[in-house]
Amino acid sequence: MALPRLAVTAGEPAGVGPELIARLAATPLAADLVAITDRDLLERAAARCGLRLTLFDDDSTLREQRDPGSLRVRHVPLGISEIPGRPDPRNAQHVLATLAEAADGCMAGRYAAVITAPLQKASINEAGIRFSGHTEFFAERARADVVMMLASPELRVALATTHLPLSAVSAAITRNALDRMLRIVHAELRAKFGIAAPRIAVLGLNPHAGEGGHLGREELDTIIPLLDSLRAEGMQLIGPLPADTAFVPAQRTRYDAVLAMYHDQALPVLKSEAFDRTVNLTLGLPFIRTSVDHGTALDLAGSGRADPASLIAAAAMALELVARRDAHPSSPLVERNGMRG
Template identity: 90%
Template sequence: MALPRLAVTAGEPAGIGPELIARLAATELAADLVAITDRALLARAAARCGLSITLDDDDGTPREHREAGSLRVHHIPLAATEIPGQPDPRNARHVLTTLAEAADGCLARRYAAVVTAPLQKASINEAGVRFSGHTEYFAERTRTDVVMMLASPELRVALATTHLPLSAVPAAITRTALERTLRIVHAELQAKFGIAAPRIAVLGLNPHAGEGGHLGREELDTIIPLLDTLRAEGMQLLGPLPADTAFVPAQRARYDAVLAMYHDQALPVLKSEAFDRTVNLTLGLPFIRTSVDHGTALDLAGTGRADPASLIAAAKLALTLAARRRKESEQA
């Protein structure tokens, strides 16, 4: 049987992404790994890690086995040779082209999933391109509504808002947006994780979930009425829960996933517990996309010491989700 083809993008050329891909290629992961980036960039990254890897042009032919250290490459040249730790805006178009190829390749079924290494948003914006992240880019590319979820073996956290200034979050918590998000999370917990009746804990926006309106009215005016409506449809929704107690063991046993209102409300809990085992997953896309849960680590770039654990976890989750999708397709 042919191995599933995983597209892997290297992200910021001056960051740790290329080195992480070299280390991923050195594992015995049962996948046909296709790196979408510059071939010479990968060769230099492997050398910095002290690894000997084989880089083959990707011709799209099925592979039934992959030797550790073997990596296929869809070559997209850099505009400027990377200097580890020093992002160059001239390479912004290279980064965006790799993402476009990964997304379009998944839509065309050339790849079973895409796994993304971290990129540097500032470098792309400095090149004059409006860009707020992988999640938003893939949503725009596919014209779909998406939700960011970070998942570890112990906890799943989805976000109602992603890369927004904290001052902009309350206005973004609208009934329409929150309903769309909860419906996506509910459907994807069923489709991707096989949970027939998902239980979702919804956090309040304000301290103590608003304290009955004394610490903010978003819970009373928006969150609670929506949860009541969706519960009437049969969704199992807890909350709104105070964020400071939602993650204690007694609460965790009651839900399958958490919906946080903003980026830093819940992710510190997740990352402090399982930083090397957490995966960023985009829900709602017409294809599978997973990623690391960390940034470009410019201070580590070029040293060969970056830990590939999160990228390996992302690749393994992508394979698990692709296998479930393939099985359901065969049974349909």
């Protein structure tokens, strides 16, 4: 049986991504790994890690086994050679080209999924290109409504807003936005995780979930009416819950996933518990995308000491999701996006 072809993007050339890919390739992961990046960059990264890496140009053929230490490469040349720890805006176009190839390749069926190493958003913006992150890039490329989720073996957290300043969060919490996100999370918990009747906890925006309107009215005016409407359709929704108690053990037994209102409301809990086992995935895309849960670690870049655990976890989750999709190829979300597998 042919191995699933997993595209892997290296992210910021001056960060730890290329070294993490070299370490991922050294594992016995049962996948046909295709690195989308500069070939010479990978060779330099492997050398910094003290690894022997055998690289093959990707010809899109299927194969039934991969030897540890081997890696296919879809070559995308750098704009300028990297200096570890020092991102250069002249490589912004290179980074975006790797993401475009990964997304387009998944939608064309060349790859079963894409795994992304971390990138440096500031460096891309410094090149004069407005860019807010992987999630938003893939959503625009695929013309899909998406939700960011971070998942560990113990906890799944989706985000109602992602990379927004705190001052902009309240305005972004609208009934229409929450309705769209909860439908995506519900459908993807069924399709991607095989949960037949998902139970979703929804956090309040304000302290104590608004304290009956005394600490903010977003819960009363927006969140509660929307939850009541979706419950009437049959969704199992819990909340809005105060964020400060939503993650205690007694509460966790009640739900399969959490929808948090903003980035730092729930992710510190998740990352403090399972930093090296947490995977970032994008729900709602017409393809599978997983990623590490950390940044470019510029202080470690070039040292060969970066821990690949999160990238390995992202690759393992991608394989699990591919296997589940292939076993159950039809899902409401996939059909709504006009694609199957």
